[in-house]
Structures are given as structure tokens and as C-alpha cells.
Amino acid sequence: MNVADLRPVPPEGEREARRYVDYFVRNGVTKGSVLKSVELTYARSNVFFDDTYTYFEKSGTFDIACAKGCAFCCHTMVSVVPPEAFYLANYIRTEFDADASRAMIERIVAHDAENRGKSGAARHIGRIACPMLDPESHLCTVHAGRPLTCRSMHSSDVSACRTGFENRDAYHPTPSHALFFKNTQAYYDAYGTALHDAGLFVEPLELNAALATIFTEKNVFLRWLKGENPFENALADAALTDAPPPA
């Protein structure tokens, strides 16, 4: 068998959407089923990303330059779908010990108060780190619960990432591969279809604004489950004001 035959195939959006619609029809859209669906998405995506890394390594078709403690890409805006925001909020409340959880929540809320509405480019230019990035080790403190957007970030040239960061140039090109993003897009499309069909609000949210909303406002999960939009001030659109400069 040729290594090319082992090339990981990204999920197809419509098929995943069908699986999610069925999943929510079978289990109902509840707090438990929403958190479980994200857990399953991340578990499946981990397999896909592992296979993709292995494929690139064996075929030599793309070098992954990413390494532990390299966090240039954690200085931008992250967009998520509502279930991921609920999943990460739950992760911070249950996987950290009580003091660490309280400290992290305070850190996210303070960070959001200072930076809400800033675009990805503004965060990159300002070297504004994600509040969940450990400032000393440069490790993600929520690694196992991090969103799909973060999971799909990668580069084959760390010097390009460093140049963009050091020059505060948000548009400096960094080489990436479409395979990673196709997986993430398929799941975002799937959530879009399944939750829309269930009558629930689903739009991309800015990660920290969504978490701060969940941590500071009352009954956000319940309101969302009732079909309300508790995230009107946390939409990623509000922070997506970047226009690339003229070539």
C-alpha cells in the first residue's frame, strides 16, 4: 500500500451535519448532549489530526514546524460556536481546582473587559496573548478543552510565524495546509445545520467574550437552550473588522 492511500480524508460537512441532527434528535438538545457532542467532536478530530501529522511525516509532503511552548498563534482572535464556549466554560469550572478555576475566570473576564471587540489583527499587532496561555511556559492551560480553531492552527515555517510576531505584521504569510482547516470547517458547518434545525442560535462567537458572558451573566446555557441569543455582544463579527492591506 502506498502512503498516499493512507492520506486522511476530512469529514464532509453535510454528512457530519446529518449525524449531528440525528444525535440531537435521539438525545434531545440538552446541556448533557451538547457537552457530549463537543467531546465526541474533539475526540474524532484528534484522531484526524494525528493521522494528518503522521501522513505528512511519512509522505514528506508538508513539514509541521509547531512545537510545545511555541505560541505565536495564541495572539489573535479565536472564533467558536456556542457549544464549544459552553464546553470550555465547563472545562474551566470542573477540570481546574477551585482556586485555579476562580483565578482563570477572573483573568478571562478582565481580559475581555479590556479587549472586547478587538479584531484578530489588532490583537496580533498589540501582542495580546489569549488569557488561557500560561505567560511563563507559553503552554495552553486548557489544552484538552481548547476549541477546534486552536486545534487546527499550524505552520510549516516557524521563522515566518516569528517574523510576523516580531514585526507586528498581522498579514505576514505563514504556510499552512488546507487539510487541517477542512476538518474544522466540516464540524462548524455541521453544528450550524444541526442547531439551526433545532431552532437554536448558532453564529461564530469571539472566544473570550463568549466565556465572559457565560461566567458573568445568569442562566446563559438555559437561555440558549430555549432558543434565545445570550451572545449578542460576543459575536465574532464584532471583532472581524480586519481588511488586508493593499498588495
Ligand code: SF4
Ligand atoms: S485557548 Fe489555548 S491554544 Fe487557543 S489561543 Fe488560547 S492559549 Fe492558545
